[in-house]
Amino acid sequence: xxxxxxxxxxxxxxxxxxxxxxxxxxxxxxxxxxxxxxxxxxxxxxxxxxxxxxxxxxxxxxxxxxxxxxxxxxxxxxxxxxxxxxxxxxxxxxxxxxxxxxxxxxxxxxxxxxxxxxxxxxxxxxxxxxxxxxxxxxxxxxxxxxxxxxxxxxxxxxxxxxxxxxxxxxxxxxxxxxxxxxxxxxxxxxxxxxxxxxxxxxxxxxxxxxxxxxxxxxxxxxxxxxxxxxxxxxxxxxxxxxxxxxxxxxxxxxxxxxxxxxxxxxxxxxxxxxxxxxxxxxxxxxxxxxxxxxxxxxxxxxxxxxxxxxxxxxxxxxxxxxxxxxxxxxxxxxxxxxxxxxxxxxxxxxxxxxxxxxxxxxxxxxxxxxxxxxxxxxxxxxxxxxxxxxxxxxxxxxxxxxxxxxxxxxxxxxxxxxxxxxxxxxxxxxxxxxxxxxxxxxxxxxxxxxxxxxxxxxxxxxxxxxxxxxxxxxxxxxxxxxxxxxxxxxxxxxxxxxxxxxxxxxxxxxxxxxxxx
Ligand SMILES: Nc1nc2c(c(=O)[nH]1)N[C@H]1C(S)=C(S)[C@@H](COP(=O)(O)O)O[C@H]1N2
Ligand SMILES: [Mo]
Numbered sequence: 001x002x003x004x005x006x007x008x009x010x011x012x013x014x015x016x017x018x019x020x021x022x023x024x025x026x027x028x029x030x031x032x033x034x035x036x037x038x039x040x041x042x043x044x045x046x047x048x049x050x051x052x053x054x055x056x057x058x059x060x061x062x063x064x065x066x067x068x069x070x071x072x073x074x075x076x077x078x079x080x081x082x083x084x085x086x087x088x089x090x091x092x093x094x095x096x097x098x099x100x101x102x103x104x105x106x107x108x109x110x111x112x113x114x115x116x117x118x119x120x121x122x123x124x125x126x127x128x129x130x131x132x133x134x135x136x137x138x139x140x141x142x143x144x145x146x147x148x149x150x151x152x153x154x155x156x157x158x159x160x161x162x163x164x165x166x167x168x169x170x171x172x173x174x175x176x177x178x179x180x181x182x183x184x185x186x187x188x189x190x191x192x193x194x195x196x197x198x199x200x201x202x203x204x205x206x207x208x209x210x211x212x213x214x215x216x217x218x219x220x221x222x223x224x225x226x227x228x229x230x231x232x233x234x235x236x237x238x239x240x241x242x243x244x245x246x247x248x249x250x251x252x253x254x255x256x257x258x259x260x261x262x263x264x265x266x267x268x269x270x271x272x273x274x275x276x277x278x279x280x281x282x283x284x285x286x287x288x289x290x291x292x293x294x295x296x297x298x299x300x301x302x303x304x305x306x307x308x309x310x311x312x313x314x315x316x317x318x319x320x321x322x323x324x325x326x327x328x329x330x331x332x333x334x335x336x337x338x339x340x341x342x343x344x345x346x347x348x349x350x351x352x353x354x355x356x357x358x359x360x361x362x363x364x365x366x367x368x369x370x371x372x373x374x375x376x377x378x379x380x381x382x383x384x385x386x387x388x389x390x391x392x393x394x395x396x397x398x399x400x401x402x403x404x405x406x407x408x409x410x411x412x413x414x415x416x417x418x419x420x421x422x423x424x425x426x427x428x429x430x431x432x433x434x435x436x437x438x439x440x441x442x443x444x445x446x447x448x449x450x451x452x453x454x455x456x457x458x459x460x461x462x463x464x465x466x467x468x469x470x471x472x473x474x475x476x477x478x479x480x481x482x483x484x485x486x487x488x489x490x491x492x493x494x495x496x497x498x499x500x501x502x503x504x505x506x507x508x509x510x511x512x513x514x515x516x517x
Contacts, residue, residue: 018089024184025137038125262314302350
C-alpha cells in the first residue's frame with residue numbers, strides 16, 4: 001500500500017506538486033500578461049518553437065496538420081512543460097534546491113520568450129506577467145515542497161496504511177497546494193475573460209511564393225549615422241490615430257471587398273495566407289515628414305498583390321478609388337489605377353520576415369509604393385470599398401489634406417548632424433534620397449555658396465526604396481551650411497521652395513549647419 005511515506009507515493013506527490021505549481025505559474029503568467037494586453041508565456045514559447053523548428057519539420061507539420069498546426073504546436077509546448085514539471089516534482093520530493101532552481105530556469109526561459117516575442121508586450125504586461133509566473137511557479141513549488149513528507153529511509157518499519165510520514169502535515173500541505181492551485185485557477189479565469197486576441201502570437205507566415213530578390217551588394221555605405229538600408233521593425237516610425245492599438249483576433253478577422261465589384265469578397269486571415277504571397281522591399285513615407293525628418297522607413301513586406309484581390313472581386317467600370325477602412329474607423333482613399341498597376345500595391349501581412357506587429361497594423365494592412373501613408377497604408381485593415389473619389393471623403397481629407405498624395409522627391413542628410421563640431425579635413429556627408437516608383441538619378445551636395453557637387457550613389461535596390469548617397473567634403477575651419485538635393489530618373493530636381501507638410505507633403509532642400517575647428 002502506498003502512503004505519503006513510501007518512496008513511490010512521496011515521489012508521486014512530488015510530481016503532482018510540480019504539476020500544480022507549473023500549471024498554476026503558466027496560467028497566472030498567461031492571465032496577467034493577457035489582461036494587460038501582452039503575450040503570455042504559452043504563446044510566446046510557441047512562437048519561439050516555431051522559429052527554432054527546422055524548415056523541413058515545419059513543412060511536414062503544415063502538410064500533416066494543415067490549419068491545425070498551431071494547435072498541435074501549442075499542444076506540443078504544453079506537453080513538454082507538463083513532462084518537465086512532473087520530472088522536476090518527482091525529484092523535488094527528495095532534492096529540493098536543485099529542482100526549485102530547475103523550475104526557475106523553466107520560468108526564465110518562458111520569460112525570455114515573452115521578452116523577445118515578435119509582437120512586443122508592454123513593460124507592465126511583461127513585468128507583471130513574469131513576476132506572477134515566477135511567484136506562483138517557483139515560489140509555489142518551493143513552498144509546497146517544504147510541506148511534503150521527509151524521506152523515510154531511516155525508518156525500520158514500513159508505514160501502516162493511513163499513517164503519515166513523520167514531519168508530514170497533510171493539512172498544511174493541502175493549504176499550500178490549494179493556494180497555489182487557486183492562484184492558477186484565477187489566472188486561467190482571467191485569461192478566459194480576456195479571450196480574444198493574442199496579437200501576432202502563435203501566427204507563422206507561410207514562405208512567400210515570390211521572394212524579393214536578394215538585397216544587392218553596396219546598397220549602403222559603412223558610414224556611422226547613415227540610416228541602414230532596411231529599417232529594423234522596432235526603429236520603424238509609427239504614425240496613426242490609435243490611442244490604443246487595436247487588438248485584432250485572427251480567428252475573427254475578415255477582410256471585406258465591397259462596393260463597385262461584381263462579387264463582394266469576405267476573406268479570413270487564413271484565406272489571405274493561403275494565397276500566393278509576395279515579398280517586396282518598399283520605403284513607406286508619411287506626409288507629415290518635414291524636410292529632413294525621419295517619418296519614413298524601408299522594410300521588407302509580405303502580402304498579396306492588391307490587384308489580384310481586386311481582379312477576383314471584379315471591379316466595375318466607373319470606379320476610380322478604393323476606400324479602405326481600419327477596425328478602429330480610420331479611412332483612406334487610394335486611386336484605383338495605383339492599386340492595379342505594375343507597382344504592385346500590397347495587402348500586407350508581414351514586415352521584415354514576421355507577421356505585422358500590432359503597432360504596424362496586425363493582422364493586415366495596406367502598403368502602396370509611391371503614395372504617402374495616409375492615402376495608401378491603412379493598418380488593421382478590414383474593408384476595401386471600390387468606389388469613386390466624388391462619392392466619399394476620408395480621415396485626412398476631412399482634415400484638409402489632399403485626396404491625391406504621391407510621395408514627393410526628397411533627400412536627407414543623415415550625417416553630420418546639425419550643429420556637429422567637426423575637425424578640419426575630410427568629412428563624410430551621407431544620407432538617403434527617395435523618389436518611389438521613379439528612382440533616384442543624382443544627388444548633389446553644396447557647402448555654403450559653393451558649387452553643387454555630385455555625391456556618390458549607393459547601388460539601387462529597386463525604385464520603390466530609398467537610395468543611400470555619400471560625399472567627401474574637405475572641411476575648412478568655420479561654420480558651414482551643407483545642403484542636399486536629389487534628381488529623379490524622370491529628370492526632375494527637388495525644388496528649393498519650402499512648402500509645409502499640409503496639404504500634400506513638404507518640399508525644400510534639407511540643410512545642416514556644422515562648425516569645423
Ligand atoms: N488604421 C490606421 N492606419 C493608418 C494610419 C492611421 O492613423 N490609422 N495612419 C497612416 C499613416 S498617416 C501612415 S504614414 C502610415 C504609417 O505606418 P506605420 O505606422 O506602420 O509606419 O500608416 C497609415 N495607416
Ligand atoms: Mo502619414
